[in-house]
Amino acid sequence: MKSGRALLKYSLAAMCASTLVGCGSAPVADKEPETVSVAAIPESAPLAEIPEAEPKPTVVARPSVATPSTTTVARNNTNRAAEALREQRRAELEAKRMEYHQRWETEQQRKLLAAQAEKQRQLREREQLAAQAELQRNLQQRQQLVIRPTRPRAQPRKVNYAPAPRAQIPMQVAYADPVGGQGNGNYSAASLTGSFAGQPAVLSLIDKLARKGFERDYLYGVFSQAQYRDDIAQIWAKYYAKGGEDAKPKGSGGGGYPSYRGKFLTPGNVAKGRNFWGRYAAHLMRAEQQYGVPAEYIVGIMGVETRWGEILGKHRVLEALLTSAVAVPHRANFFLGEAENFMLMTRSERMDPLIPKGSYAGAMGYGQFMPSSFKSYAVDFDGDGIRDLWNPVDAIGSIANYFARHGWRPGESVVVPASVSSNNYYSMPDGFKTKYSLGNLAQNGVVPAQPYRASGSAHLLALSHDGGKMPFIGFNNFYVITRYNHSNYYAMAVHELGNTIKQGVGTIYAQR
Structure with a gap:
């Protein structure tokens, strides 16, 4: 009995041992690791956000020594697949970038x-316009000829000036190849560098222009290339050392107005002015008809300002304006405002902002307009779609428009000499800032010495010279000329130069 129980107990123990051995050695089914579908990832998703595929866990009934090794292999395979996918995505993005570039x-x-x-x-x-104007002049000259075969040929009329050569002179311009506007020249920079990098006012100007539609990187690129000009700063220093805006114009010889006048009314300048008038007669006539401003005053302004394009200035306009804003602190707001208007001009007229050149103060073109004057008064007088002050035709129309907008009265006199019969003249305030009625001037012994056509108030002008004061009476149109340059000497020189040039131009511009 005891032996039978022992045998049964031994058999049961053997069966359990066999079962345990079988469970421990049973194979675990390996599952294929899940992969991430390429189509499921959006094209615009950043590479860093692409999810890595995780294999689904394998459920086993019993722990096995083979399970950790199999899972690790599957995870490594998944990581390599994800990395390959990211590399593929990088390559696609780089290809797109190259295509866009x-x-x-x-x-x-x-x-x-x-x-x-x-x-x-x-x-x-x-x-073509120049050729048409030349043809028109030739036709007018032929129409004026009178042939009388029975009479001897009249001797040619003598003139008191040397006529200028009629050869076509190339138009002088202060810039070349003005293509593009905003973004022209591919200017670009991440920040402001160069001469004006430490100027808060320039950074403020860039902010203002950016609010008006300019790209900030473009502005940084343009202003980083602009240089502070020591020569311009020295000009301003000398100017204010001599009195600045308070200094009165003086001739080099100390002779008052006659010395100042002598700088402009030279035989050479008169000949150049007549040559310019001959070349652009049709445009001057059209400007006079459209704006009511006589051609002699348009020609006179150009002669005093730039010698009809010979002296247009050698300084980059943008550099002149920025340097002036730094070198003349009490006028910084004025020059920064002019720089803003200049940048707007280069955008609207499709100019490279680092090419146009002008005066040390930033004045531009044949008429030496400041950028704010360009904004208010410049016109496209030749119809090519661009207001170009370095183009003499556009400059003619713009100067005429400037005078008309400042109140020029067509047909009225500008200035006449005065006759003085009283010592009151020498103590009376004079200049374009002081107004008198003609009756009040007459009461003080000052009356016009020539016929005139004018209405309204008048200005007593006492132009100094070595022997005293030369008396003149200026009218409204004289005051209009001083809006171009606030100087009695300047306005009188424009008047005399223009009228001297007109005397020898031709019969179609007879003395008014």
Whole structure:
């Protein structure tokens, strides 16, 4: 009995041992690791956000020594697949970037070629206009000829000036290839560097321009290339050392107005002025008809300002304005405002802002307009779609428009000599800032010495010279000329130069 129980107990123990061995060695089914579908990832998703595929856990009934090794292999395979996917995505993005860059370069080249073609077209049109004007002058001269075969040929009329050569002179310009506007020249920078990097006022100007539609990187690129000019700063220092705006114009010889006048009314200048008038007679006549401003005053302004384009200035306009804003602190707001208007001009007229040149104060073109005057008074007088002050035709129309907008009265006199019969004249306030009625002047012994056509108030002018004061009476149109430059000497020089040039131009501009 005891032996039977022992045998049964031994058999049961053997069966349990066999079962345990079988469970420990049973194989675990390996599952394929899950992969991440490429189609499921959005194209714009950043590479860093692509999820890594995780294998589903394998459920086993009993722990096994083989399970950790299998799971690790599956995870490594999944990581390599995700990394390969990210590399593929990087390659696709880089290919797109290269495609966009190539398209951008192609578009820039296309714009450049189009601008060059447009410039050639404009040049051809200007040459055609010049040829038509020359043909018109020849026809007018032929119409004036009278042939009398039975009478001896009259001797040619003598003139008191040397006529200028009639050869066509190329138009002088202060810039070349003005293509593009905002973004022209591919200027770009991440921040402001260069001469004006430490100027808060310049950074403020950039902020203001950015609010008006300029790209900030473009502005940083342009202003970083602008240089502070020591030579301009020295000009301003000398100017204010001599009295600045309070200094009165003086001749180099100390002779008062006659010395000042002698700088402009020279035989050479008179000849140049008549040559300019002959070349642009049709445009001057059109400006006079449209704006009511006589041609002699348009020609006179150009002669005093730039010698009809010979002295347009050698300084980059943007550098002149920024340097002046720093060198003349009490006028910084004025020059920064002019710099703002200049940048707006280069955008609207499609100019490279680092190319136009002008005076040390930033004045531009044949008429030496400041950028704010360009904004208010410049016109496209030749119809090419661009207001270009370095183009003499646009300058003619712009000067005439400037005078008309400041109250020029067509047909009225500008200034006449005065006759003085009383010592009161020497103590009376004079200049364009002081107004008198003609009756009040007469009561003080000052009356016009020549016939005149004018209405309203008048100005007593006492232009100094070595022997005393030369008396004149200026009218409204004289005051209008002083709006161009606040100087009695300046306005009188424009008047005398223009009228002297007109005397020898031709019968179509007979003395008024």
